[in-house]
Amino acid sequence: MKGKIFAVGIGPGDPELITIKxxxxxxxxxxxxxxxxxxxxxxxxxxxxKEVVDLKGKQIVEVFFPMVKTKYEEYKKEKAWNxxxxxxxxxxxxxxxxxxxxxxxxTLYSTFFYIHRKLIERDKNIEIHLIPGVSSITACAxxxxxxxxVGNEKIAILPANYIDSYDEIFDQFETIVLMKVHVVxxxxxxxxxxxxxxxxxxxxxxxxxxxxxxxxxxxxxxxDDKNYFSIIIVKK
Amino acid sequence: MKGKIFAVGIGPGDPELITIKxxxxxxxxxxxxxxxxxxxxxxxxxxxxKEVVDLKGKQIVEVFFPMVKTKYEEYKKEKAWNxxxxxxxxxxxxxxxxxxxxxxxxTLYSTFFYIHRKLIERDKNIEIHLIPGVSSITACAxxxxxxxxVGNEKIAILPANYIDSYDEIFDQFETIVLMKVHVVxxxxxxxxxxxxxxxxxxxxxxxxxxxxxxxxxxxxxxxDDKNYFSIIIVKK
Numbered sequence: 298m299k300g301k302i303f304a305v306g307i308g309p310g311d312p313e314l315i316t317i318k319x320x321x322x323x324x325x326x327x328x329x330x331x332x333x334x335x336x337x338x339x340x341x342x343x344x345x346x347k348e349v350v351d352l353k354g355k356q357i358v359e360v361f362f363p364m365v366k367t368k369y370e371e372y373k374k375e376k377a378w379n380x381x382x383x384x385x386x387x388x389x390x391x392x393x394x395x396x397x398x399x400x401x402x403x404t405l406y407s408t409f410f411y412i413h414r415k416l417i418e419r420d421k422n423i424e425i426h427l428i429p430g431v432s433s434i435t436a437c438a439x440x441x442x443x444x445x446x447v448g449n450e451k452i453a454i455l456p457a458n459y460i461d462s463y464d465e466i467f468d469q470f471e472t473i474v475l476m477k478v479h480v481v482x483x484x485x486x487x488x489x490x491x492x493x494x495x496x497x498x499x500x501x502x503x504x505x506x507x508x509x510x511x512x513x514x515x516x517x518x519x520x521d522d523k524n525y526f527s528i529i530i531v532k533k
Numbered sequence: 534m535k536g537k538i539f540a541v542g543i544g545p546g547d548p549e550l551i552t553i554k555x556x557x558x559x560x561x562x563x564x565x566x567x568x569x570x571x572x573x574x575x576x577x578x579x580x581x582x583k584e585v586v587d588l589k590g591k592q593i594v595e596v597f598f599p600m601v602k603t604k605y606e607e608y609k610k611e612k613a614w615n616x617x618x619x620x621x622x623x624x625x626x627x628x629x630x631x632x633x634x635x636x637x638x639x640t641l642y643s644t645f646f647y648i649h650r651k652l653i654e655r656d657k658n659i660e661i662h663l664i665p666g667v668s669s670i671t672a673c674a675x676x677x678x679x680x681x682x683v684g685n686e687k688i689a690i691l692p693a694n695y696i697d698s699y700d701e702i703f704d705q706f707e708t709i710v711l712m713k714v715h716v717v718x719x720x721x722x723x724x725x726x727x728x729x730x731x732x733x734x735x736x737x738x739x740x741x742x743x744x745x746x747x748x749x750x751x752x753x754x755x756x757d758d759k760n761y762f763s764i765i766i767v768k769k
Contacts, residue, residue, distance in 0.1 A: 306671070311552035316667060317585065321549065349553065404674035404681045413680070427675035428744075431552060431638075431665045435542070439663035440638035444649070445640045452690040453706075458728065465704060470689075 298422060300389035303396050304327050304403040306430020311505030312348035314431045320350055322404060322428055327393035328356040342398045382415045402432040406476065434474055434528065437501035441511045443530045445472050459479050460488045467492060473531040479523035494531055495520055502527040535656060536625035540639040541632050541700045542666020547741030548584035550667045556586055558664055563629035564592040567643055570592040580636045598644050625659060638668040650674050670710055670764065673737035676739045677747045681708050696724045703728060715759040730767055738763040
């Protein structure tokens with residue numbers, strides 16, 4: 298097998314926050330796989346890359362990751378993944394290089410994990426490279442001038458869905474980064490009010506994209522600010 | 534005041550892992566401040582940037598951050614920082630742009646935090662921008678193909694010096710990233726042995742630099758592998 302697959306972190310959204318390595322890897326790939334979720338939309342990853350790489354002559358494959366709620370949907374997702382893996386595998390066998398785009402960094406909450414596992418199951422000799430990218434976490438920290446850690450401080454990165462069970466963690470850590478905050482925002486507000494941490498929190502949405510907002514009074518977050526690209530940083 | 538100061542994350546060490554934004558910001562700066570620690574060495578940050586930006590005609594200011602152990606050293610450090618801040622301030626007043634290089638990302642364990650605070654104390658109207666970079670954490674994750682978080686997993690980023698007090702944290706998190714591991718490596722080994730996590734750990738040193746090593750049997754880490762640019766990722 299001569300082809301290689303690269304999971305390419307393209308950064309948080311600002312085309313300028315792509316690395317030289319990501320650009321070079323995409324340039325040297327025959328096919329670009331672009332994951333397309335319900336909320337992310339393929340257009341974002343692809344439009345970021347188009348700003349800095351000429352994609353003429355490359356094959357673009359949009360792959361859809363369905364959200365799973367039922368057994369039937371689970372079956373459809375498995376089927377979708379297996380098709381992606383087969384499609385990648387065919388190309389690698391032909392000696393083609395493949396790039397699989399991921400927003401932010403491929404090791405942080407990216408769907409590539411599942412593809413990675415299935416590719417290795419398919420053939421353990423497949424050459425897979427992960428290309429790190431600027432994560433949305435540090436992009437949000439930068440735009441809000443929040444220093445995530447200084448000296449011996451500890452950082453916790455937490456999906457917000459389980460906010461109710463995080464009391465002990467909030468006791469132990471100096472910095473808490475809450476991900477996926479838009480779905481359970483009211484629960485987060487309640488939690489932070491109870492812990493007296495409202496004034497220690499900042500809400501950042503669409504860092505480096507159009508519509509970027511840094512909201513320091515998080516009681517004032519509006520419906521428009523609640524989207525997939527939002528995080529809350531709490532500095533105690 | 535017309536000049537701006539940029540804290541520029543230049544990534545973990547591989548010159549290709551610099552972002553386009555970092556390059557553009559450095560190109561548009563009159564002066565480049567390069568922090569120089571005992572262990573980091575200015576040569577690293579500067580040599581990374583030199584690979585991708587032509588620094589001809591720019592003023593390079595190497596700034597030294599002394600390690601502090603005594604009161605007298607504390608005084609010397611304060612003095613060194615104040616001199617840096619004055620030097621930056623003068624340049625901004627002349628309308629010059631200043632870049633302050635930081636390895637990795639400026640919000641993660643970077644010395645720029647102290648400069649940031651002092652600059653704001655000096656004059657709250659100074660325009661400061663943080664330019665996020667690829668952090669050594671995701672670079673190490675990528676090179677070792679460790680997925681830091683999938684789905685609803687939680688990540689803890691911890692300086693290893695206090696490893697003895699991390700039992701509860703190890704109970705609560707799926708992924709633990711240990712920083713600054715070279716100084717207390719034996720203590721970490723003891724801790725991970727006791728917790729039966731040796732086989733769940735990977736030691737990464739110099740990710741993306743010359744001498745990069747991924748050590749999956751962490752009992753085999755040698756003296757040569759123990760340096761400032763090392764982390765341990767534990768996936769439970």
